[in-house]
Amino acid sequence: MEGGALIVGGYTPFSATDYPGQLSAVVFVQGCAWRCGYCHNPHLQQRPRHSPLPWALLLERLARRVGLLDAVVFSGGEPTTDAALPGAIADARALGFRIGLHTACIYPDRLKAVLPLVDWVGFDVKAPFAAYSGVTGVAGSGTQAEACVRAILDSGVDYECRTTVHPTLLPPRALRSMAASLAAMGVEHYVLQTFRATGCGDQALAAAAMPGYPNAQLVVDIATLFKRFSVRDDGVQA
Template sequence: MQKHPFKSEGVRQELPVGGYIPQSFIDYPGLIAAVIFTVGCNFRCPYCHNPELVDPVRSGGNHQIPFHDVVRLVERNRSCLDAVVVTGGEPAMHESLPESLRTFRKLGLLVKLDTNGSYPDMIDLLLRERLVDCVALDIKAPLQSRRYEEVIGIPCSGAMMKCIERSCSLLLSSGIDVVFRSTLLKGIHASEDVDAMAAVSGNRLVLQRFRPDRTLRPLAAGVFSDGELHALASRFNCVICSFGL
């Protein structure tokens, strides 16, 4: 299994939670879900709109919510919920994720996971134990090391590309609900990139609009217009979405 950065030998770790929404009507389409934001990410995508989760120290501190407090809030609101969405950051980098999801399973809730796909062993475990009902995987660029490096802000090896390929394959064959998402950056992504990303996703790609108002760091990228997005979606059989899925 991939190394988990927040693993501490001999110490039971709780899922590090940096944010919580009691009820959302958009993060798990068709259902009412509590949304849990985990702290930490192995990527440094400059366009990320949750910088305080990706790099909490740089963003002014690491203000975490104890996981047991989150569970208590979910339990209190259980009668108004269908599901829990665990997003980030990158939830799959935490070895405590499976046990955390088991807690929500015991409450009878559906579970959706948002991930960048770089921890396929974790995804495999969650699928085998039936701990997730829906997974949204963000495809950053065509699965080539150089292209991924342009988007995720860190060096990217061939091994990383194989990890993401494996995650895509696991999800496509899983039988659960799967969404593949790509945030398009004008000046970085071209039409042929959308074609390549759609192919990796089994032609179920959702195009997301870049939100330049709040990012991890400044970047030289623009926003595709509505007309440009619709043209790309029509050409490559994609769906457009401007909010969480």
Template sequence: MIKINFAGIRTFSFVDYPKKICAVVYTPGCNFKCPWCHNWKIAYTKNYSSMEEIHVLNKLIYLKKRISAVCITGGEPTIHSYLPKFIQKLKHLRYSVKLDTNGTNPEMVKCLIENNMIDYIALDIKAKPENYSKLIGKNDYLFFKISRTIDILRNSTIDYEFRMTFVPGLSNEEDINFFENFLKDEEKGYITIANSTELFQVKRQYSDFNINKLILR
């Protein structure tokens, strides 16, 4: 039997699932190495306290009296083959499930949607394709996979959103323009400004955005 470990759980959140109070489950590891990542310890180090699946599920069984939803985030959850089976257990507990993803595993996303295991997806758009490597800390060109995930969402009936983190010093106005032009009229697009971490110092030179479709949060 595969031993499944998580990077932790936050038992109460008002902001991680639209219109629902949720718990947040963190998966370890990521196929990106974003230098500005605020979850960098669980994304690309081993410097965190792991939690076995049984302990996560026991907490969620107890929390069912108070909350109705779970957000799965990371790291990048879709790099883990155990994700569908874990989500099945959440659905057996009658939780609504939201997935945060970078979009690089379209096959996993398609599987989750087609098997009715997911209720909401938040997909990160890091930058315009030409600027992706700077934001994700790798030279791998993965936007073709992200584009496939975008198409899967757009051709599904699932509720979803797109979001971008603007990183002063790495992001630029062209990234914002790309994101706004990319969005369809009925789609939800959000943008936030990155905060400094122990590894990356951001400059606050961008405080006012010339945005039309995007919502700053």
């Protein structure tokens, strides 16, 4: 990881969906090592030398929103890519904000270092861990993801586990098996996110999308495994 100020690729001044139950601003950290075909933020994948948006300037904007917002969410890209993340979290918390984190579960050690600093984590599980490279394009990514999931569950932090479902990447049998494995690990809050073809950079995946997937029976089967479960089709995409 690099030192210095947080490298920020984007900023949303207001969101009611990125941290459940909280009004938040979202800071998009630049850089991600994975290349998921359905990624809707490919412009955030590359890691530049300098920040497109200065963190100091964003911090001034956040200071002006104290009392109007509840939280700041660090998203990406992959926010744990950046060595400056703990310091940026401290800056935002010093203003009185709760802290949310979106992570694709890429770097177990880096994630463990920031879990004590956050109030809530939204994390992605993209596939059965043994089949992860088919989604991310990176060998060994399933081992990294599994270690991150275990770290989050062991930390006791409030969380939401979510999976974007596409019939090619996650056919019914694989989706059922993955959900059962997550439940066995101790995941209690699980969200399925329906695939959106709009904005998807992989045209083959977009063409293979199946409206209505997963079907009602598959949703019911998975819902019985978790204490809290929902299907999200509101434009949020992992």
